[in-house]
Amino acid sequence: MLRSGGRTVSRVRADVDRHVGRSYRVAASTALGVVILAVLGAVMGPQWDPVPLADPLVVETSSTAIGSAAPVPEYDVRTSVVSVRLDGATVEAQISEPVGLDGPKPGVVFVHGAGTGRFDTAFLAQARALAASGIVAMVPNKRLDTYTTRHRDYVLMAADYEASVEVLQSYPGVDPEGVGIYAESEGGWIAPVMAAEDPSIAFVVLVSSPVVPPREQAAFAVDSYLRNTGVPHGVFRAIPRAVGMSLPGGGFEYADFDVAPYQREMRQPVLVVYGTGDASMPVIQGAEQVLQDTAVAGNGDVTVRYYEGANHGIRVGGEVAPTFLRDLSGWVLGLPATGDAEPRVAGAQPVQTYVAEPVPEPRWFGDGDVVLALAIASVALIVLGPLAVLVARGVEEATDRVRRRRGAAVTVAGPRFARGVLPRLLALGAGAIGTVLGLVWYIVAVARLALDYQRDDLVVQGGWVVVRVLGIAVVVVGVLLLRRCRRIRLAGQVPAPGVVRTTVLWSGVIGSVLLLVILAYWGVFQLGI
Structure with missing residues (x-):
C-alpha cells in the first residue's frame, strides 16, 4: 500500500510538474511574442516627442484695451x-x-x-x-x-x-x-x-x-486634447503615425x-x-x-x-x-x-507647453490606402476561410439529406481539422478582429471626451488597459495554437488535412498576425521602447 501510495504521489507530482512546465513555456512564448511585436511597433514608425516651448511671449499689461482707441459709440x-x-x-x-x-x-x-x-x-x-x-x-x-x-x-x-x-x-x-x-x-x-x-x-x-x-496644427491640437483628457503616455505614439500619413482615399493636399x-x-x-x-x-x-x-x-x-x-x-x-x-x-x-x-x-498671460512643429512621416505605413487595404485583406483572410468551410459542410449535409430521401449512399465525410485546432484558430481570428474593434472604439471614445474637454479615467485609462489585455490574450491564443499544431505533428498527424483546410489554417494565421502587427504599429504592445 505504501509503495502504491508512493507511486500515486509521484504521478501527481509529475503531472503538476508537467502542468507547471507547460504553463511556464506558454507564458515565456507569450512574453517573447509581445516583445517582438513591441520592437516591430517601435521601429515601424516615428515616435512622438514634442519640443517644449522655451521662450514664452510675455504680455505687457493685463488690460486688453487699445491704447489710443476712443470710446466706442453706439448706433x-x-x-x-x-x-x-x-x-x-x-x-x-x-x-x-x-x-x-x-x-x-x-x-x-x-x-x-x-x-x-x-x-x-x-x-x-x-x-x-x-x-x-x-x-x-x-x-x-x-x-x-x-x-x-x-x-x-x-x-x-x-x-x-x-x-x-x-x-x-x-x-x-x-x-x-x-x-x-x-x-x-x-x-x-x-x-x-x-x-x-x-x-x-x-x-x-x-x-x-x-x-x-494644417498638419502641424492638427498634431498640436490632438496632443493638447489628449493631454487635457489624461490619456496614458503610450497613446501619444499614434499622433505622428495618424497625422503624418496620407489619409485613405487621397486628397488633403492642403494639409501642408x-x-x-x-x-x-x-x-x-x-x-x-x-x-x-x-x-x-x-x-x-x-x-x-x-x-x-x-x-x-x-x-x-x-x-x-x-x-x-x-x-x-x-x-x-x-x-x-x-x-x-x-x-x-x-x-x-x-x-x-x-x-x-x-x-x-x-x-491674460498665455500658456503654450509644446511647440507646433513638422510632423515626422511614417516610414512603413505612410500611405493610408496601404494601411486600410492591409487591414481589410487581413480580416478577409480570417473570415473567408472558416466561412468557406461552413458553406462546404452545409452543401455536404444538404446533399446527404437529399440522397437519404432517395435511398442513395451518403457522401463519405472528408478530412477534418485535428482535435483542438479549429477552436483555437477561430479564437485567434476573432480575438484579433475584436482587439482592432476595441482600439477603434477607444479612439472614438477618447476623441469625444477630448473635444468636450472632459475626463473619464474609467474610459481613458481602463479602456486602454482592456485593449492591451485583449491584444496579449490574442498572442496567448496564437501560442496555444502553435503548440497544439506542433504536438499533432510530433504524433505523426496533420493539423489541417487537405488543401482547403490547410489554406484556411494558414490564411487565418497570416491574417491574424498581420492584424497583430497593425495593432503593434498603433502602440497596443509597446513596452516603453
Missing part, C-alpha cells in the same frame, strides 16, 4: 442681404450697418473658419457689435461647391472672398479705402493670401489663427499649406487675437510668427491680444467676450493710429 443696426458673384457661382451675404451715421464708414468682410459658414449662424455677435459702433460688417456665405473635407484650395478661396471685399468697397456709405478683413480659425490661412495680393485691403484681424501648416510667405507680404495693420482657453491653437507661437513674418515686410503695425479663459471662438461661458468686441471696434475705428498703439502685446 441702431440695419441689415440687408446682397448677392456676390464669384467665378462660376453666386453666394448671398448679409450686410449690417449703423443707422443714422453719415459720411464714409469703415467696413469689415468676415472670412469663415472650417465648416459650412452661413451668415445666419456665423459671426452674429461680432457683426452686430461692429455695426453698432459705426462699422459696416459683411458676412458672406461660404462657397461650398469647391470646399470639401478632402479638397480645398486656400488661394482660390481667397479669390472668392476677394469678391466680397470688392462688393463692400463699392457699397453706399462705405469708405473704399477703409475696408478690411476679419478671419477666424481656418480663415487665418486665407486672409494673409488676400492681404498679400490686394494692397487695397485696409487691415487684417486674425482671430484664433493656426498660422502653422504654408501661409508664412503670404504673411511676409502683409503690410496692413494686423490685430492678432487668441483666447487663453483655446487648446487647439499654438497661441504663443502663432502670435510670435505673425510678428516675425510681418517684420520681414517692414510692417510693425501688429497688435496682439489675449482674453482670459476665452475659447476658440473668443467665447466665455458661451458668449463672445464683451471686452473683445469693444477692443475690436475700438481698434478698427482708431486706425491708422491704433495700428502701432501701445501696448503691443497685452491681456
